[in-house]
Amino acid sequence: MSVSSPARYIGGEVNSVMKTLTPGMVRFAMCFPDVYEIGMSHLGIQILYDMFNRYDDVWCERVYSPWLDLDKIMREKKIPLFALESQEPVKNFDFLGITLQYEMCYTNVLQVLDLSGIPLLAKDRTEEDPIVIGGGPCSYNPEPIAEFFDLFYIGEGETAYRQLLDVYKEVKEKGGSRQEFLLRAAREVPGMYVPSLYEVSYKEDGTIASFVPTREGVPAKITKEIVMDLDHAPYPEKPVVPFIRATQDRVVLEIQRGCIRGCRFCQAGQLYRPVREKSLETLKHYATTMLESTGQEEISLSSLSSSDYSHLEELVDFLMTTCQEKKVNISLPSLRIDAFSLDVMGKVQDVKKSSLTFAPEAGSQRLRNVINKGLTEEVILKGAGLAFEGGWSRVKLYFMLGLPFETEEDIRGIAELSNKIAALYYEVVPKEKRNGPVQIVSSTSFFIPKPFTPFQWAPMCTKEQFLDKAALTKQAVREQLNQKRIKYNWHEADVSVLEGVFARGDRKVADVILKAYEKGCIYDAWGEYFKYQTWVDCFQECNVDMGFYTTRTRSDEEVFPWDFLDCGVNRAFLLREWKRAAEAVVTPNCKMQCQGCGAARFGGGICFEQRGGDAV
Structure with a gap:
């Protein structure tokens, strides 16, 4: 063997x-x-x-x-x-x-x-x-x-x-x-x-x-346990270097934890509050030391929202000098697509300019307000225009289907926004300067409500509803003037449904997981080995209703299986955000105005005390 x-x-x-x-x-x-x-x-x-x-x-x-x-x-x-x-x-x-x-x-x-x-x-x-x-x-x-x-x-x-x-x-x-x-x-x-x-x-x-x-x-x-002083927290100066290529085969420089943005679907944005930064000097030390101890050829900045790091410009300037000397590539994920970010990426990316990624998450402005994305169509188009003018011609767009309060108009908006971005390329880039035809890759994942988010109360779609929404998106893309320049992909619906069960499940689900394993389920995150029908059979045999954890509407007062945990963000804040989502009301980010989520009690970091409702 x-x-x-x-x-x-x-x-x-x-x-x-x-x-x-x-x-x-x-x-x-x-x-x-x-x-x-x-x-x-x-x-x-x-x-x-x-x-x-x-x-x-x-x-x-x-x-x-x-x-x-x-x-x-x-x-x-x-x-x-x-x-x-x-x-x-x-x-x-x-x-x-x-x-x-x-x-x-x-x-x-x-x-x-x-x-x-x-x-x-x-x-x-x-x-x-x-x-x-x-x-x-x-x-x-x-x-x-x-x-x-x-x-x-x-x-x-x-x-x-x-x-x-x-x-x-x-x-x-x-x-x-x-x-x-x-x-x-x-x-x-x-x-x-x-x-x-x-x-x-x-x-x-x-x-x-x-x-x-x-x-x-x-x-x-x-x-929850939380580290407030990241400068003095343990961090590997000599990370283990694999013999074979790993999925992320590079030095990882964690620049901060937490996020100020408050997207209502994002669990990480709630769990890791408050925002805590590492100092510029600490990051310079780790970057230099890890590159020397590993011999890696790439360094990546790790953060939920790298653009919000207060010393990003100085850090990037240092890395560009250091990495050019060592012939090391720089990876800058989680950046907002603005003039500064594009200028930085233009300097660190290859001459060919690989694709840029935008995450509008929703196709319409109303639905972006529902999820508190804090991103307008004007900002999206401006960023895309700057990218095209800077020499990029390939853009990846990430959306979600099945979000709370979603309508057919919101779904069609995914195709329409993709078309607007494709058309913009030909408007802002003169014919003689075009790097080939524009390529728009629009991908949709299916929304899964997660604990400790405002959407923990939200019902989730069925597999069939998800697939219907994906089919509608695909049809809407075909109706666009620039359809040949738009490629549309979507995630597996059956995997999303099972993930939804596990995300909000209770102790009754353990029997199903055990039975599924006994029947050969393993590596469920790998599509080629995922056995959806086996899982469905196991739920039936254990008399556990999948819909109870996914599609059911929850009352404001329901006790959730995770309510005995305190993640720092209080339930009253999450419920208030759930109500604001239903009204498509945008909540300002933490730097603009403190919303009293509860995370400030951990002290320190970029978390603001509330005095008269204003951030100080």
Whole structure:
């Protein structure tokens, strides 16, 4: 038998950490439940891997989901899943930490547990099994997978892990049990959620009646952990360099966390409030050090909205000088398309000028107001015009279908806006200066309501409704004068529906996930391996209604499965934004006017106190 890309599994990469095991050392297996090339692109694991391995008493190793060829061999030959650095079985570790970056990795979580020889259900684990801990964006609604985890870390990982590991060592030295450790973790360490210590009850209609801790001293509400001083937070100066090309094969320079924009569909924009910046000097240091320690040929700025970083111009000037000397490319994602951004991109991009990306999200101004995008058609066209004048001729446009309060006119607006941008190229660029015909690539994803957003109350479309909307968009594109210059793509509707179930699901969904895994569902994020009908059958067999989590209308007062978590943004603010969305009222961004979302209580950062309703 042969295994594709064996370099995924051998370890020994540049900057990977090898340690000598000593008595009392805590062993932590850090897992990304997807293939190596995806997992190695994840910044969060690089940060935690570096932070853990700075501790003398901790050895952190990495593990990823084996690809299907190795998965088959491991099952046939009964080879346990192993960590990359030591090649030792994951089951021998103290902790298995699993990053939950997207919902469609949930069956891969079970694959990792299964191949490791760890019982899939937390209640079946013994003292011989690692503590299975989850973190990442999906842990802000951990309930659909709560039964598979001993513990969840809610929030940013740099703050409380040292305390958690110290508690673990104390319990172990005294001969305590895993249950004793979990109870102490829940009581003593901020941001820790132990599902087995909470009880949920339901009303007759299937909604949650109560969600309460079962032991004294366990918090009824768990507040996210957050780093306020990013300059002094751990960050890898020597990130691990993969042997094979990763999806994001470059140095990643995180310039800030959070976003001021307040788009109502965007979960990250709410979860990571308030905005916190790194200083220019800190970023210069990391950029220089990481390029030297990795030999990478590209550096990318990481942020939800890079244009809002207050020292962007100075940073880009520094990078352009440094990177030109080292012949390193600069990647600038998450930029608003304005004169400054285009000037910068014109300097750093190749002479051929690759495509530019705009994200109008909605086809009409009314619907952009509904989602609080803060982007007018005038601004979009002005940006496109500047891009065309600057030599670009290929533009990517990203939209969503199925947004709350969407009409047929909004859907047709996607095609009409695409046509206006295509026509603009021929208006602003003289024939002799055109770099070939204009190319517009318009893509639509399907809207999925997420927890801790104003749209957590919104009903979601069915698969059939999504496909009807995509067909209408396609037809509208064909009706445009510049239809031959517009290419239209859309996302898979069935995957979106399942993601919607997982996003707002409760503990009842765990039975379905387990059954689907037992029936062979794995790598659900990969279209060629996604088995939608199998999932539908599993929901029916478990008597769980998918529509209950997707298409159902929710009352203002409904208790959500994630309401026991405090992400910093309060429910009253989110509900107020939901009401404003229904009226298509735009809310100013955080720099313009504080809206009292609640995140200011964390202090510091670019978050404004409210005095008379104005930002100060």
